Amino acid sequence: MEKGNVFYSIIRFFFVCFVGYFSTLAKAEVKKYQFDIQVKNVSRLCHSKPIVTVNGMFPGPTVYVREGDRLLINVTNHAQYNMSIHWHGLKQYRNGWADGPAYITQCPVQTGHSYTYDFNVTGQRGTLWWHAHIFWLRATVYGAIVIMPKQGVPYPFPQPDFEFNLLLGEWWNDDVEEIVKQGKKLGLPPKMSDAHTINGKPGPLFPCFEKHTYAIQVEQGKTYLLRIINAALNDELFFAIAGHNMTVVEVDAVYTKPFSTEAILIAPGQTTNVLIRANQLPSRYFMAARPFMDAPISIDNKTATAILQYKGIPNTVTPMLPQLPSLNDTSFALKYNNKIRSLNSPNFPANVPLKVDRHLFYTIGLGMNPCPTCLNGTQLAASLNNITFIMPKVGLLQAHYFNLKGVFTTDFPDRPPKPFNYTGAPLTANLRTTQGNHPRLSKIEFNSTVELILQDTNLLSVESHPFHLHGYNFFVVGTGVGNFDPKKDPAKFNLIDPPERNTVGVPTGGWTAIRFRADNPGVWFMHCHLELHTSWGLKTAFVVEDGPGDK
Ligand code: C2O
Numbered sequence: 001m002e003k004g005n006v007f008y009s010i011i012r013f014f015f016v017c018f019v020g021y022f023s024t025l026a027k028a029e030v031k032k033y034q035f036d037i038q039v040k041n042v043s044r045l046c047h048s049k050p051i052v053t054v055n056g057m058f059p060g061p062t063v064y065v066r067e068g069d070r071l072l073i074n075v076t077n078h079a080q081y082n083m084s085i086h087w088h089g090l091k092q093y094r095n096g097w098a099d100g101p102a103y104i105t106q107c108p109v110q111t112g113h114s115y116t117y118d119f120n121v122t123g124q125r126g127t128l129w130w131h132a133h134i135f136w137l138r139a140t141v142y143g144a145i146v147i148m149p150k151q152g153v154p155y156p157f158p159q160p161d162f163e164f165n166l167l168l169g170e171w172w173n174d175d176v177e178e179i180v181k182q183g184k185k186l187g188l189p190p191k192m193s194d195a196h197t198i199n200g201k202p203g204p205l206f207p208c209f210e211k212h213t214y215a216i217q218v219e220q221g222k223t224y225l226l227r228i229i230n231a232a233l234n235d236e237l238f239f240a241i242a243g244h245n246m247t248v249v250e251v252d253a254v255y256t257k258p259f260s261t262e263a264i265l266i267a268p269g270q271t272t273n274v275l276i277r278a279n280q281l282p283s284r285y286f287m288a289a290r291p292f293m294d295a296p297i298s299i300d301n302k303t304a305t306a307i308l309q310y311k312g313i314p315n316t317v318t319p320m321l322p323q324l325p326s327l328n329d330t331s332f333a334l335k336y337n338n339k340i341r342s343l344n345s346p347n348f349p350a351n352v353p354l355k356v357d358r359h360l361f362y363t364i365g366l367g368m369n370p371c372p373t374c375l376n377g378t379q380l381a382a383s384l385n386n387i388t389f390i391m392p393k394v395g396l397l398q399a400h401y402f403n404l405k406g407v408f409t410t411d412f413p414d415r416p417p418k419p420f421n422y423t424g425a426p427l428t429a430n431l432r433t434t435q436g437n438h439p440r441l442s443k444i445e446f447n448s449t450v451e452l453i454l455q456d457t458n459l460l461s462v463e464s465h466p467f468h469l470h471g472y473n474f475f476v477v478g479t480g481v482g483n484f485d486p487k488k489d490p491a492k493f494n495l496i497d498p499p500e501r502n503t504v505g506v507p508t509g510g511w512t513a514i515r516f517r518a519d520n521p522g523v524w525f526m527h528c529h530l531e532l533h534t535s536w537g538l539k540t541a542f543v544v545e546d547g548p549g550d551k
Contacts, residue, residue, distance in 0.1 A: 028120075031065050033073040037083050037109075037141070045195055046208040047173040051140040052079050052132070058200045059167045059231070060130075060143030067125040067150045073117045075109055081177070082108035085117065086133035087145065088269060089253055089502040092471055095119050096397050096522030099470055102134035104525045104541060105397040125149045126253030127227040127271040129167070136531050139176040142167065142231045147253060156343060157249045157258055160225035160275060164216050168239065168266070168289045168304065169231045171195040171202060180535065187374030189298075189532055196232065196289055196304035203286075203305035214306040218278040225249075226274050230266040233531040235291040235300060236464065236505060238332075239264050240322035241308055242285040246274035248340070252501035254473065255343040263325055265292055265336045267466035269503035269529035282310035284319040294328040295463040295508050301327055333464075334507065337479070337499075344497040352475045352495045353449035353515045360442070360452040361415040361484075363422060364506060364528070364538065365459035367433040381536050382528070383433040385416045388537030389527075392439050397523040400543055410443040410543055422457040422483050423509045431459060433537070441540065444518045446547040451477075453484050454504075455511045462509035465533065471524035471544075473500050474516040484511040503529055521546045 035054045042051050042058055054060035065071055077083045086100035098119040102108040109115045125147045132141035144165045149155065170193035172179060183190030195202040201212040218224060226246070230237055240246075240263035247258050250273035258275075266272050290303040307319055325332040342350040362384045369388075371379035381388045392399070392407050399407035444450060452474075456462055477493040493513065506512045527539030 028068045028070060029066065030070045030072060033061070033063060033071070035073055035075045035085065037075065037077045037079045039079050044171050044202060044208070044212055045173055045206050049173070049175060052081060052137055054141060054143065058140055059169065060141060062144040062146055062165060063130060064146050064148070065121050066148045067121055067123070070120050071117070074114055075117065076114040077109045077111055080111060081137060082110055082134060083132060083137065084108040084134050085130055085141070087117070087119070087128070087130050088468070089128035089271070090119065090121065090145070091124060091473065091520065092119055093122055093520055096471065096524070100133050101470065101525045103392050103395055104523060106395050108134050121147055124253050126250045126255070127229065127273055128253050129229045129231060129271065131231060136176050136180050136233065136535070138231070138531070139170065139172065139233055142169070144227060144229055146227065156255050156345060156348065157275060158223060161222040163225035163227060165199070165227045165229070166287070166306070167199050167229045167231050168237055169197040169200065170233050170235065171197050185374070187371045187376060187379030189380065192298065192300055193233070196235070196237070196302050198287065198289060198304050198306040201306065205303050205305055215309055216306070217309050217311055219311045220278055220282055222278050224276050224278065226276060228264065228266060228272045228274065230268050230270050232268050234268070236265065236267045236293070236466065237289045238292050238324045239266060239287070239289045240324050241276065241287045242320045242322040243280045244276050244285065244308070246276055249273050249275055251340055251499060252473065252503060254500040255348050256499065257341045257343055257497065259339050261336065261339070262323065263332070265333050267503060267505045267529065269466055269468045270501070278310065282313055284309045284313055284317045286319045286321045288322050288324060290324050291327065292325070292329070292333055294330045294333070295461055297461055297463065299327065330508070337505065340499040341497040342500050350475065350497050350500060352477065352498060353517050354495055355449060356451040356515065357448035358444065358450045359414070360450060361455065362452060363416045363455045363457050364465050365433070365457045366431070366461060366463070367459060368431040369433060369435065381433045382533045382538035384538065384540050385413050386434050387412065387440060387540070388433040388435045389539045390435060390437065390439050390537070396439065396441070396541060400523050406438070408439045408441050410441050412440040412442040412540055414442070422455050423462060424458060426458045426461060428460060439541070441523070441543050444542050444544045446521055446545045447517060447519050449515065449517050451513060451515045453511055453513050454506045455484055456506050456509055458509065464508040465506045465538070466503050466529040467506060467512070467526065468503040468529045469516070469524065469526045471520045471522060472516045473502055474514040475500050476504050476512060477515050478513040479507060479510065481507060481510040484513070489513070518542070518544045520544060
């Protein structure tokens with residue numbers, strides 16, 4: 001090591017200790033929230049209907065918290081549906097009971113009952129979100145979580161003057177739970193949403209938009225932090241602002257190396273923080289979100305818009321639309337995802353597991369199972385390693401810790417039963433999946449390092465799948481189009497500064513490799529965050545065993 005480097009290291013060491021010392025002086029606080037699950041009439045697109053909300057708000061309230069704080073969120077259910085809330089992306093270290101997915105970590109909260117989610121926010125700062133985690137209720141039950149850095153700890157990017165949350169969502173004119181029930185009965189996908197929304201509002205490209213357009217006001221020369229969340233149920237989205245580039249600084253509450261882009265791509269479950277400068281001709285500009293879909297299936301090109309308005313500009317000025325990548329722009333998607341790199345700085349290192357204890361290979365497939373009462377005599381299904389997940393009747397975490405027999409087995413296979421040309425010509429015959437009568441999970445040894453390859457297949461059709469793992473962040477060490485090649489592809493893995501996130505898009509007809517250290521015991525759900533696919537069974541869970549315990 002050179003002299004200069006030694007000197008620098010010593011200074012840095014003291015600086016890190018200094019900041020660390022003062023940030024521990026700032027007392028951790030307990031923040032309390034009351035979430036009342038209530039039904040409320042809401043109108044959009046000239047249709048009015050009762051929707052399930054938190055505290056009558058749509059989207060729901062933002063949870064503000066500081067890194068190191070404890071949250072106590074009491075949920076009281078006044079609605080006719082059972083309810084559970086998931087704190088998407090919160091690691092819930094050694095605290096799986098507060099994670100929220102119904103029948104995985106808890107039984108849902110019944111009508112008239114309450115449950116208090118009690119958890120610490122440790123080692124994370126940035127934008128995450130919360131949503132209902134039962135049936136399709138998250139269509140209207142969702143909101144932002146903003147985790148501020150510890151007192152006195154700055155962002156690793158220029159301090160913005162103001163910030164806004166932008167929650168991208170979907171709207172159906174009819175009752176979503178009814179639509180889903182109908183789809184199930186027929187064995188077909190439920191009908192597509194009627195609009196996309198930004199903070200619950202579809203904007204001027206939809207009817208009856210007057211009261212339903214979200215707008216933010218900006219001042220010339222100022223810098224803004226936009227916390228963008230994809231809360232849509234079934235669509236990956238492009239998002240752009242006319243005339244303004246965005247600088248991506250964080251994804252899924254992990255800082256990234258900043259990069260500038262005209263548009264972002266964001267999958268359901270993901271969050272992206274961007275900085276923008278109000279440095280254009282003062283006017284009104286559209287912000288717009290529209291799906292990305294490069295699979296040969298249903299086309300959904302509805303565009304949600306909101307307005308970015310410079311101070312002093314009258315509402316009569318017609319805004320311009322941004323140039324969004326075209327609906328099926330695979331090359332933009334691949335290039336964009338490639339630009340996302342962990343910051344990997346001394347204060348925010350990327351601790352990528354370099355050695356792998358357990359290699360997993362899961363194929364993602366669609367399928368068709370017999371269904372005598374369905375329209376075509378079949379119903380659509382989805383599977384991992386050809387297994388369609390069966391929901392249990394008891395919380396799996398409870399079954400695990402109290403040793404309840406017969407609820408689940410831990411024989412989920414580490415690889416598909418039969419290797420085949422996963423992304424070759426579409427396979428349309430013999431699409432039966434294995435269902436069984438109980439959930440099959442994979443058991444993971446405490447603190448072992450796991451590599452999981454998620455491989456899309458051309459069973460029925462290729463499609464991209466945003467996969468979300470509960471209880472962990474993982475590193476996205478590699479991705480590619482076609483079949484994963486175990487001989488050649490690992491050599492190309494990024495083990496230095498790969499993106500660290502909780503939800504990753506597996507490309508259409510391609511694969512993604514993720515790594516994580518299983519240091520958080522419990523039962524952790526993993527599923528495609530397209531609600532359609534989750535409800536078809538594209539999910540599983542890991543049972544991470546306990547460690548040796550405190551000495
Ligand atoms: Cu955001 Cu299991 O989900």
